[in-house]
Amino acid sequence: MERMAEDIHNKRVFSLFEVAKSIQKTIMDRYTSSYWVKAEMNKLNYYSHSGHCYPELVEKSGGKVVAQLKANLWRDDFKRINEKFTEVVGEPLKDGIKILLLATLSFDPAYGLALRIIDIDPGFTLGDLEQEKANTIARLKKEGLFHQNKSLSLPLLPQRIALISVETSKGYADFLNVLTTNIGGYAFFHFLFPSLLQGEQAVKSILQQLQRIKKVQSHFDVVAIIRGGGGDVGLSCYNNYELAKEIALFPIPVITGIGHATNETVVEMVSFSNAITPTKIAEYLIQQFHNFSVPVQKAEEKIKDKALRLLNEQQTQVTSVLKLFRSVTQNVLVKNRSAVDAHGKSIIRQADFLFKSERNEMHALRSRLQRGAALACDANKQAVKLSVSHLQKDVAACLMGFKFGMEKTAGLLHHASKLLVSKNQQELKHDQQLLVAAIRQQADAARVAVGGLEKEVRIMSPENVLMRGYSITLRENKAVGNSQQVKKGDVLTTILYQGVVTSVVETSEKNTEA
The missing domain is CATH 2.40.50.140 (Nucleic acid-binding proteins)
Incomplete structure (x- = not known):
């Protein structure tokens, strides 16, 4: 029903509806x-x-x-x-x-x-989003931030992981499954910081969780942003400048698994490392442990081999030293025994010579006395008797003096022999002590070296390695070093510190990433 204008107080008045309808008609016509x-x-x-x-x-x-x-x-x-x-x-x-x-x-x-x-x-909006991405990249490079996170060093064993993901997402579940069931038995610690990962609220949510992690960064080795499923939908938030800048400046390495295979986002570009899927991130972390464990196993084998060789060498050396000690000791004893025997024989020969000389002189003196007594007998028997008496006294005195001299000479010879034997025995004992001390010193040094090697061997023994969370996987009683050694259906035996786990291979995949 069309409405007409009214006259109110001599004024032409239109209703609001009439005005609106007039505008509507004008616009529809124009x-x-x-x-x-x-x-x-x-x-x-x-x-x-x-x-x-x-x-x-x-x-x-x-x-x-x-x-x-x-x-x-x-x-x-x-x-x-x-x-x-x-x-x-x-x-x-x-x-x-x-x-x-x-x-x-x-x-x-x-x-x-x-x-x-x-x-x-949609092409107009796509161009605008690409322009936003290009602007973000240019700005980060101009500010010198683009490679900031990549310049950090990943810990040798990145074991403590701060996860930014949605707890109910498939990507998060896949990541944990690969991480916790790795064939190497490597132990990881992970803590979830739940966040929205797509949509207009994703940037704000991720930034909040990064700030939380930054406050406890000393408890983590790496941050993993995991977005599983959803294909390539909802990725524009990862080209946001503020989010990319926060990740570029983050104090510990950030790795991303946003779950798409096409156009790389700025966040992935500035992160320390990125993978196509969350599964690949888990495999990347496991590979870091594998890269460390393989050289350790080889080093363990090398240490065992070297320790055994050193033990054998030390045993051989100790045996050789003992043989040398016995030989040297016997030679010294024989040499000193021969010297003592030679000195004893020399003393006996000298004593016999002195006794014979004194005996000959006594016989000669007696003969002279007897001849003198016979010549003087006729002249004066009394004098002769007196002379004989004196001579007998003199002879007795001479005999006593000779006997005393002989006893004194024998005593001196006996004392000299004892001194010579004692000196030789002291020299022999001193040489023996020096030899024993040298052998003991060498044996102690060898024992210390062997003890150090035994300690290193015990530290790197399989039992202690297993106690630290490692494990050994066997196939047909042979150690498995990489995925190419197994195929589907193989039965694997995993030796843990306490117990043994038997498993059947469903799939095996070679990891091509570093």
């Missing part, structure tokens, strides 16, 4: 075609119960809104447009993106002016 319009979709305003959207479109200049208009996107149009948009851009329609839309202009007296969106060109 804007009869559809138009391509570029704008930023400030809010999508999707209502799930009806399937309709009521976007808020704005245009900004210098950070200020210079134009604002409401829009309508009906359910069927939204479904068609969103599917096409997601397929091309890799992102669904969402808040805060720039779009190029095809729309008609409409005006409703009750709801006002609005654009009815009938199509959206």
Whole structure:
């Protein structure tokens, strides 16, 4: 029913509805075609119960809104447009993106002016997102931050992992499964910092968790951002400058497994390392342990072999020294015994010579006395008798003196013999003590060296290695060093510190990453 203007107090008055209808007619008559319009979709305003959207479109200049208009996107149009948009851009329609839309202009007296969106060109938005990515890369490189996280050093054994993921995601479950069931039996510590990983809230959520981890960074060796499933949809947040900058400046290495195989995001570029899937990240961490354990096993075998050789060499050397000691001791004893025997024989020969000399002189003196007594007998027997008496006394005195001299000489010879034997015995004892001390010193040094080697061998013994969380995997009683040594259906025996685990190989895969 058409309404007419009224006269009130001599004034021509129109109702609000009449004014709105007039505007509606004017717009419908003027804007009869559809138009391509570029704008930023400030809010999508999707209502799930009806399937309709009521976007808020704005245009900004210098950070200020210079134009604002409401829009309508009906359910069927939204479904068609969103599917096409997601397929091309890799992102669904969402808040805060720039779009190029095809729309008609409409005006409703009750709801006002609005654009009815009938199509959206996803290529325009894709170009804008790529431009954002390029701008982020250029800015990080200009600020010298692009390679900052890559310049860090990964710990030799990255065992403590801070995980940023969604607890219910398949990627998170796959990561834990690979990490905890590794054939090497390597033990890892991991703690989950739950976060949104796609959508407009993902950047804020991930940044919050990175700040939490930074406060306890001393408890972790590496940060892993894991996003499993979802394909290449919802990745634009990983081109955000603030998020990429936080990861580039993070004080410990950040590794990413965002779960896509196409265009690499800025976050992946600036991270310490990235992998296509969460599974590959787990394999990357396990490989670091494997790279360490293989040389350790080889070193253990080398140490055992060298220790055995040293023990054998030391045993041979000790045996040789003992033989030399026995030989030298026997030679010294024989030499000194021979010297003592020679000195004894020499003393006996000298004593015999002295006794014979004194005996000959006594016989000669007696003969002279007897001849003198016979010649003087005729002249004066008394004198002779007296002389004989004196001579007998003299002879007795001479005999006593000779006997005393002989006894004194024998005593001196006996004392000299004892001194010579004692000196030889002391020299022999001193030489024996020096030889024993040298042998003991060498034996102690050998014993210390052998003890050190035994200690190293005990430290690197399989039992102690197993006690630290390592394990040994056997196939047909032979150690397995890499995945190429096994095939599907093989029965593997894993020796732990306490117990043995038997398993059947379902799959084996060679890891090509460093």
